[in-house]
Amino acid sequence: MPLNIRTYHDLTEPDRSGLPDQIGAQRRRVAERLATVGRVVAVMSGKGGVGKSFVTAHLARALARAGRAVGVLDADLNGPTAARLLEAPAARLAVREDGVLPALGVEGVKFISMDQLLEDGRPLAFRGPEQESFVWRGAMEAAALREFLGDVVWGTLDLLLIDLPPGMQRFAELADLLGAAPAVLTVTIPTPESRDAVRRAMHAARDRGSELLGVVENMVGGAFRGSAADDLAREFAIPVLGRVPFHPNDAAWQGIVDSALRTPHSAP
Ligand SMILES: Nc1ncnc2c1ncn2[C@@H]1O[C@H](COP(=O)(O)OP(=O)(O)OP(=O)(O)O)[C@@H](O)[C@H]1O
Numbered sequence: 001m002p003l004n005i006r007t008y009h010d011l012t013e014p015d016r017s018g019l020p021d022q023i024g025a026q027r028r029r030v031a032e033r034l035a036t037v038g039r040v041v042a043v044m045s046g047k048g049g050v051g052k053s054f055v056t057a058h059l060a061r062a063l064a065r066a067g068r069a070v071g072v073l074d075a076d077l078n079g080p081t082a083a084r085l086l087e088a089p090a091a092r093l094a095v096r097e098d099g100v101l102p103a104l105g106v107e108g109v110k111f112i113s114m115d116q117l118l119e120d121g122r123p124l125a126f127r128g129p130e131q132e133s134f135v136w137r138g139a140m141e142a143a144a145l146r147e148f149l150g151d152v153v154w155g156t157l158d159l160l161l162i163d164l165p166p167g168m169q170r171f172a173e174l175a176d177l178l179g180a181a182p183a184v185l186t187v188t189i190p191t192p193e194s195r196d197a198v199r200r201a202m203h204a205a206r207d208r209g210s211e212l213l214g215v216v217e218n219m220v221g222g223a224f225r226g227s228a229a230d231d232l233a234r235e236f237a238i239p240v241l242g243r244v245p246f247h248p249n250d251a252a253w254q255g256i257v258d259s260a261l262r263t264p265h266s267a268p
């Protein structure tokens with residue numbers, strides 16, 4: 001075994017590794033790094049391909065244009081998109097004594113993404129035994145998120161948006177590392193299929209203790225039919241923060257930022 005990972009049986013014996021202390025130390029480290037961040041908001045849908053990353057990056061850009069200090073943490077470790085969406089594919093991280101400085105995207109949005117760490121076009125790969133590599137991959141991804149949260153020196157931010165991959169696994173890891181479930185902004189497309197998948201994710205987030213800030217309906221005005229955003233807003237008693245058409249202009253994003261800032265719960 002290349003790594004010293006303990007089994008359940010180890011944990012039921014008297015704890016010699018100080019695991020609870022390690023977890024406490026990790027959380028403290030994350031809390032210290034985020035002490036200068038006004039608010040952490042996870043962008044989530046549970047469903048793939050509905051535009052989480054697109055909405056995250058463009059909202060961050062619109063907030064930056066409105067004078068807010070904004071960061072994006074791209075928690076999609078296998079399919080990072082933040083660098084391209086923030087028009088800084090070649091941006092590099094700077095490693096300092098006290099931590100890692102985030103990359104700088106368009107309009108001054110700070111970001112961290114696996115794009116900055118992976119070799120061009122290569123997937124996140126576990127360099128270890130081929131057998132059971134699927135087991136190690138999960139552990140490695142959780143470790144990468146922990147490093148992003150524990151190592152990046154964001155400086156003073158009004159808002160840190162965390163772009164989640166589809167599914168709820170990364171959300172659970174994030175909540176563990178933060179010590180509490182983050183506030184959540186959900187993205188859906190208008191269809192009933194998207195609504196149902198997003199609803200499940202929202203229930204899971206709320207059960208975990210997340211504040212649900214509102215829902216953004218993406219890809220409206222095209223072929224997709226349905227009332228997913230209105231349905232979810234009614235069911236969870238949250239606002240529809242905006243409806244995003246295909247290929248939106250800056251004004252469309254500005255409208256969403258204005259309504260999000262007017263909504264008392266979601267003001268960053
Ligand atoms: N409103 C829009 N207008 C035009 N293109 C869009 C819009 N929203 C998303 N897209 C495009 O649709 C594709 C999927 O969007 P995106 O990657 O943001 O989805 P996602 O929910 O983050 O996906 P994943 O679940 O894989 O993380 C991308 O190519 C993106 O540029």
Ligand SMILES: [Mg+2]
Nearest residue numbers: 052053076165
């Ligand atoms: Mg994405």
